[in-house]
Amino acid sequence: MSEMAYEKGQQLPLQTFRVTRADLVRYAGASGDFNPIHWSERTAVGVGLPGVIAHGMYTMALAGRAVTGWVGSADAVLDIGVRFTRPVPVPDTDEGTEVEFTAVIKSVSEDDLVTFDLTATCAGEKVLAQARVVVKQI
Amino acid sequence: MPLDQSFTGRTYPPTEPYQVGREKIREFATAIGAEDALYHDVEAAQKAGYRDVVAPPTFPIILSFAAMEQIVTDPELGMDYTRVVHGDQRFSYRRPIVAGDELVVVSSIDDITHRGGHDFLTTRAELATPAGEPVVTVVCKLVVRGHGE
Numbered sequence: 001m002s003e004m005a006y007e008k009g010q011q012l013p014l015q016t017f018r019v020t021r022a023d024l025v026r027y028a029g030a031s032g033d034f035n036p037i038h039w040s041e042r043t044a045v046g047v048g049l050p051g052v053i054a055h056g057m058y059t060m061a062l063a064g065r066a067v068t069g070w071v072g073s074a075d076a077v078l079d080i081g082v083r084f085t086r087p088v089p090v091p092d093t094d095e096g097t098e099v100e101f102t103a104v105i106k107s108v109s110e111d112d113l114v115t116f117d118l119t120a121t122c123a124g125e126k127v128l129a130q131a132r133v134v135v136k137q138i
Numbered sequence: 139m140p141l142d143q144s145f146t147g148r149t150y151p152p153t154e155p156y157q158v159g160r161e162k163i164r165e166f167a168t169a170i171g172a173e174d175a176l177y178h179d180v181e182a183a184q185k186a187g188y189r190d191v192v193a194p195p196t197f198p199i200i201l202s203f204a205a206m207e208q209i210v211t212d213p214e215l216g217m218d219y220t221r222v223v224h225g226d227q228r229f230s231y232r233r234p235i236v237a238g239d240e241l242v243v244v245s246s247i248d249d250i251t252h253r254g255g256h257d258f259l260t261t262r263a264e265l266a267t268p269a270g271e272p273v274v275t276v277v278c279k280l281v282v283r284g285h286g287e
Contacts, residue, residue, distance in 0.1 A: 017171065030169035032200055047220075056224045057199050061170035064195040074174035075186070077195040081228030081277075130226070 006114045012103040015066045019054055020096030027058045053087035059099060059127060063118055066101035067133045079134040088122045097122055112137040140252040145215055149246040150208040155268050156201050160237035163193045190237035198229055202263035202276040205243035209261055226279035232272050241265045255284035
């Protein structure tokens with residue numbers, strides 16, 4: 001899509017994703033990661049967590065959605081990497097919690113590779129660091 | 139006891155080929171709330187030049203996570219998986235994964251370090267077709283928390 005003409009330093013608009021316990025159960029089934037800290041309050045608290053937390057890989061999948069959403073192309077991601085810095089606690093409520101993403105364009109290469117530096121926050125705390133996604137600008 | 143750093147560089151045998159299913163891609167995309175046509179609609183994917191629906195960027199975790207069993211359950215390495223925290227994750231693509239692909243995973247240990255009472259283990263999974271075409275490299279860094287906290 002020719003609307004992609006990113007420039008270094010460009011800010012991307014906020015995207016917000018809601019995360020509920022039901023999302024985590026569905027993700028556990030789809031991904032095969034059945035670690036009980038993602039669905040059992042008893043287990044999560046037992047290992048010292050504040051409660052059930054989202055799979056890091058669920059948050060990372062949302063980062064992928066944020067980028068494909070900005071770019072407008074579901075197959076644009078060439079490289080995606082993150083560091084998990086803080087858990088995303090998901091309370092047992094209808095609302096669950098929210099993860100917010102913004103990004104800034106770190107670089108645009110001569111062969112049209114665009115590097116996004118993402119910021120992901122939950123309740124005001126950064127949950128990812130070094131979150132970097134490279135897409136091919138078309 | 140810290141992990142044995144001599145395991146750095148160890149490569150595990152390839153997995154049996156994994157059949158990337160159209161419904162599995164749709165299920166995964168639905169689970170992450172991604173409604174993009176390329177992940178769900180065969181016609182839309184074919185119009186974009188693909189043989190079948192395309193997998194979302196983090197889909198290969200299904201294969202790499204399963205393959206990592208070889209490492210975390212390696213009795214010689216002796217990891218305590220109950221103390222493992224996911225540190226970093228990265229996917230580097232040569233091309234998108236498409237339904238109908240067959241993928242073999244070769245897992246390796248790229249690095250083991252010990253600092254501050256914790257072990258840091260870097261694993262790499264190379265996903266390729268049975269014919270040897272590389273598709274995606276998956277790097278996962280795990281932290282094994284020490285007992286001295």
